[in-house]
Amino acid sequence: MLEISKKLEDVLNRALVKIFPKEDRSNKTSSILSGTKLLPASKPEFGDFQINCALPLAKEIKQPPRQIAQQIANHLQKDNDYLQICNAPIVAGPGFINISINSKTLISEIYVRLNDERLGIPLKEFSTVKKEEKNNNRVIIDFSSPNIAKEMHVGHLRSTIIGDSLARVLEFCGYEVLRINHVGDWGTQFGMLITHLKEVIPEALYTKDVVEISDLVNFYRQAKKRFDEDPVFQNKSRSEVVNLQTGHQDSLIAWQLLCNQSRKEFQKIYDRLDIKLTERGESFYNNLLVDVINDLKNKDLLINDQGAQCVFLDGFVGKDGKPQPIIIQKSDGGFNYATTDLAAIKYRLAPPPNGDGAVRLIYVTDAGQASHFFGVFQIAKLAKWIPIDCQVEHVPFGLVQGDDGKKLKTRSGETIRLVELLDEAIQRAKTDLIDRLKTESRSENESFINKVSTTVGIAAIKYADLSQNRISNYQFSFNKMLSLQGNTAPYLLYALVRIAGISRKGGDLNVESQNILFNEPQEWNLIRKLLQLDSVIAEVEKELLPNRLCGYLFELSQIFNRFYDQIPVLKANEPSRTSRLALCSITAETLKLGMNLLGIPTLERM
RNA sequence: GGGGCUGUAGCUCAGUUGGAUAGAGCGACGGUUUCCUAAACCGUAGGUCGUGGGUUCAAGUCCCGCCAGCCCCGCCA
Numbered sequence: 001m002l003e004i005s006k007k008l009e010d011v012l013n014r015a016l017v018k019i020f021p022k023e024d025r026s027n028k029t030s031s032i033l034s035g036t037k038l039l040p041a042s043k044p045e046f047g048d049f050q051i052n053c054a055l056p057l058a059k060e061i062k063q064p065p066r067q068i069a070q071q072i073a074n075h076l077q078k079d080n081d082y083l084q085i086c087n088a089p090i091v092a093g094p095g096f097i098n099i100s101i102n103s104k105t106l107i108s109e110i111y112v113r114l115n116d117e118r119l120g121i122p123l124k125e126f127s128t129v130k131k132e133e134k135n136n137n138r139v140i141i142d143f144s145s146p147n148i149a150k151e152m153h154v155g156h157l158r159s160t161i162i163g164d165s166l167a168r169v170l171e172f173c174g175y176e177v178l179r180i181n182h183v184g185d186w187g188t189q190f191g192m193l194i195t196h197l198k199e200v201i202p203e204a205l206y207t208k209d210v211v212e213i214s215d216l217v218n219f220y221r222q223a224k225k226r227f228d229e230d231p232v233f234q235n236k237s238r239s240e241v242v243n244l245q246t247g248h249q250d251s252l253i254a255w256q257l258l259c260n261q262s263r264k265e266f267q268k269i270y271d272r273l274d275i276k277l278t279e280r281g282e283s284f285y286n287n288l289l290v291d292v293i294n295d296l297k298n299k300d301l302l303i304n305d306q307g308a309q310c311v312f313l314d315g316f317v318g319k320d321g322k323p324q325p326i327i328i329q330k331s332d333g334g335f336n337y338a339t340t341d342l343a344a345i346k347y348r349l350a351p352p353p354n355g356d357g358a359v360r361l362i363y364v365t366d367a368g369q370a371s372h373f374f375g376v377f378q379i380a381k382l383a384k385w386i387p388i389d390c391q392v393e394h395v396p397f398g399l400v401q402g403d404d405g406k407k408l409k410t411r412s413g414e415t416i417r418l419v420e421l422l423d424e425a426i427q428r429a430k431t432d433l434i435d436r437l438k439t440e441s442r443s444e445n446e447s448f449i450n451k452v453s454t455t456v457g458i459a460a461i462k463y464a465d466l467s468q469n470r471i472s473n474y475q476f477s478f479n480k481m482l483s484l485q486g487n488t489a490p491y492l493l494y495a496l497v498r499i500a501g502i503s504r505k506g507g508d509l510n511v512e513s514q515n516i517l518f519n520e521p522q523e524w525n526l527i528r529k530l531l532q533l534d535s536v537i538a539e540v541e542k543e544l545l546p547n548r549l550c551g552y553l554f555e556l557s558q559i560f561n562r563f564y565d566q567i568p569v570l571k572a573n574e575p576s577r578t579s580r581l582a583l584c585s586i587t588a589e590t591l592k593l594g595m596n597l598l599g600i601p602t603l604e605r606m
Numbered sequence: 607g608g609g610g611c612u613g614u615a616g617c618u619c620a621g622u623u624g625g626a627u628a629g630a631g632c633g634a635c636g637g638u639u640u641c642c643u644a645a646a647c648c649g650u651a652g653g654u655c656g657u658g659g660g661u662u663c664a665a666g667u668c669c670c671g672c673c674a675g676c677c678c679c680g681c682c683a
Contacts, residue, residue: 035623042626052625059663093626094663147683184683282683308681317608318679324608330681337683368677370610398611399676407676436645468619472612473676480618484645486631487619494645502642539622551620554630565647584642606645 001048001109001531002538004085004101008049009038011082015075016053020061032056038099040535046092047100048528054095065095073097106527107516113530113586114511119593121534123174124541136359140178140348141167143364144270144277147184148262149193151217152269152418154408155366158397158474161465163364164275164599165546166395172597173541178278178356182344183266185259185281190244191237194254196223204257205250216261245286269418273458274599285343289335292343293328299383307331311379326375338376345380349390360391362544367396367471395544398473408476426457428478433606452606456482456490459600463489466598467550487554492591493603495557498564499588500604502581507570509585516579522563523583529559530586537597546598553594560587 016033025033036053054069061068073089076082076099085105090098113120126137143163146152152160167177196219197204226233243251263279270277293309296302302309303325310325318324328339351357363373373394380386402408410416430453437444444452464481467488468474484490503509518524536552539545569580595602 037623039625040622046626050625055625055663065663096626145683187683189682306680310680315609316679319607325680327681332681334681336681340683366677367611369683371678372683374610396611401676405675432645440643442643472619475618477618480632483632488631490645491631494643498643498646500643505642507642543622545622547620548622551630558630561646562648564642565644568641570642605643 001101002534004105004109005038005040005049005535007081008085008099011076011079012036012038012051012072015072015079018075019071026060028060029057032060040532041098044525044528046096047087047090047098049099051097051099052095054097058095066091069095069097103518103524106524106531107518109531110516110527110582110586111514113589114582119533119586119589121172121537126174137175138178138356138358139170139175139360139362140180140356140358141170141362141364142180142182142344143167144275145182145184145365146262146266147189148259148281149189149216149220150184150262152266153415154400154418154421154476155415157418157421157461158400158465158470159364159366160270160273160275161462161599162395162397162470162546163362164273165462165466165549165597166362166364166540166544168597168599169537169540169546169549173537175360178358179276181277181279181281183262183279183281186283186286186340188241190255190258191239191241192223192227192233193220193258194240194244194251195233195236196226197254197258198250205253212261216258216265269422272422273462274601282337282340285340285347288343288347289339292339292346295346296328296342296379296383301379301382302328311382313375313378316375326379328379338372338379341373341376342379342383342385345376345392346383346385349385349387349392359389360393362393362395364395364397367398370394370396393544395470397470401473401475403475403477405475422458422461425461425478425482426454428482429453429457429460432482432484448605452603455601455603456493456606459489459493459595462598462600463492463550466546467554469545469547487550489600490606492553492557492595493606495560495564496588496591496595496602497604497606498561499584502569502584505570507581507584509581509588511578511582511585513575513578513582515575516582517575518579519576520567522559522567523580525559526563526583526587529556530583530590533590533594540597549594549597553591553598556587556590556594 016036020029020033022030032053036051038049038051041047041050051069051072054065054072057063057068058065069091073091076086076089076097085101087100087102092098109120124137141163143166144156144160146156163179167179171177200222227237240251244255259281293302296311297309301311303312304310305325308325308327308331309329310327312323312325316324316326326338327336328342329335345361346355348356348358348361365373377386377392377394380392386392400408408416430449433449433453433456436442437449460478460481464476465474480486481488482490484494499509518527532552536549540549563583567580569577569584571577572580592602
């Protein structure tokens with residue numbers, strides 16, 4: 001309904017100019033009127049849109065608000081564009097104007113969506129002014145980012161799922177999205193890993209693919225244990241770090257081996273989750289770090305503090321009340337994560353071929369890193385690496401908590417592996433399904449059961465995460481996410497299954513009739529909800545909050561279920577039968593598109 | 607000490623630039639099936655929006671104070 005609301009806004013502005021000529025407006029009046037917009041109705045019974053400006057105007061121009069509202073309403077009614085789209089405006093309450101779209105317009109909107117893959121949602125338009133020098137629709141989303149030689153755990157869950165969904169939404173809108181996996185593939189921990197590898201599996205360095213480090217986590221633990229306990233090992237590890245950084249052949253081979261092994265493990269998870277990422281780890285920025293230091297130095301931003309190269313920012317104060325530095329280069333000459341992040345910002349925004357030339361950078365990491373990113377963004381701004389028309393934003397999310405409200409851990413207090421989480425969700429979905437088949441005396445083959453439980457399990461995990469406002473902490477519960485009632489993946493999937501059922505029983509969802517007609521309130525409710533899709537997607541694109549899309553899909557499913565329950569489709573007479581099939585068809589397409597944007601697969605039967 | 611996030615029904619959470627009687631779901635209680643998958647639908651009960659001020663015609667929403675919980679704060683990422 002974005003198009004319609006745009007048209008109506010023009011109509012509204014024309015009316016306001018006529019009633020309140022610009023030259024007669026006081027400052028306050030003009031500020032009220034310039035902020036005046038057509039708002040979506042706060043409740044369905046108020047229609048589709050509302051206009052509220054009569055209330056703030058009342059005091060300023062000393063007229064009763066209802067009188068002002070009536071005046072605006074009268075002007076709207078005289079406007080031909082308005083009359084084509086809407087029913088007569090209604091002045092309500094203390095001075096609200098309620099507007100509802102007429103059925104002719106609603107039906108023509110339904111026709112538009114019937115045979116449109118994008119369901120009437122236009123691609124975003126990008127200015128092409130500087131096309132040669134910049135990819136002005138290129139966005140980088142930095143998400144997932146596990147560490148090499150460690151296993152993915154719950155901590156990576158939210159970043160991965162939320163980042164993927166945001167990427168899908170922006171891609172659908174027309175952005176060119178670079179999905180960057182900023183893996184931890186560099187740094188001091190590789191010293192001990194390489195040293196350990198050389199000692200335990202030395203042949204790995206000289207023969208290709210001879211070794212599978214099947215349990216990297218254990219391998220990491222062993223290395224860490226030796227590092228903590230054995231001073232000789234410690235020294236070897238430290239010099240190994242230097243070897244690696246100076247590019248010694250066998251150190252690099254060992255490093256590659258570890259990275260490849262990890263990559264394989266990560267990929268298994270990404271495949272199961274159907275998530276695509278381009279790996280570009282910390283090591284990528286290694287040879288750009290010196291430039292970061294030099295550039296900051298040239299811009300007089302660096303201060304030597306106790307041997308470390310630091311940037312001091314306003315508002316950063318330490319425990320003792322003294323200004324607190326952000327360390328860019330350690331006193332031993334080494335770099336840290338602020339340095340890498342700065343190099344990444346610089347590279348991602350710089351024009352090709354020496355950069356990505358992106359216009360929007362999005363970092364999907366936990367909220368704990370908020371102040372780190374705030375500081376790093378500040379520095380990048382001071383260094384003038386962020387062009388005016390570019391946006392750099394941190395998209396934070398809260399902790400994953402268990403039922404007890406504490407950070408999610410296993411019973412023995414260990415971090416939960418992501419694989420186990422997925423397996424358990426699928427297993428539970430399977431148990432539920434088998435129980436259900438029994439009570440319904442249905443029989444299904446093994447492959448059906450596996451497919452459904454896998455889809456439902458993964459969908460449940462993703463949806464549970466996405467459906468919550470990402471900023472607050474999120475309470476993880478298998479029971480809730482797999483529940484067949486409420487705002488859950490299974491509930492949404494079921495709505496789609498019902499539509500597929502109608503199709504199987506002879507309902508042709510490929511509606512081409514030009515004779516569509518609606519009479520029932522349940523039909524109109526469904527239509528109105530269907531037409532909100534475009535504004536919901538626009539909102540997610542702007543606010544980067546996938547839970548808004550989830551909320552919408554849930555409401556749509558509820559309204560559809562009500563419709564399904566109360567309004568016969570297949571048994572209805574024409575033209576109602578075809579008209580209702582059209583609604584089923586668009587509902588199905590809307591749910592599929594929405595779920596797809598969340599990264600969740602759907603089912604025909606379950 | 608400084609900074610950030612959170613606080614809404616018994617529980618888990620929505621709540622879009624400030625708008626009409628604060629919304630869902632779960633749980634509780636009651637009802638609906640010769641009919642497209644009842645994994646659904648309908649109804650009832652349930653609230654001092656942490657707290658105290660302020661701004662406004664209008665505050666869950668904006669501003670200030672306070673309380674509680676979680677997180678971050680020099681050479682880890």
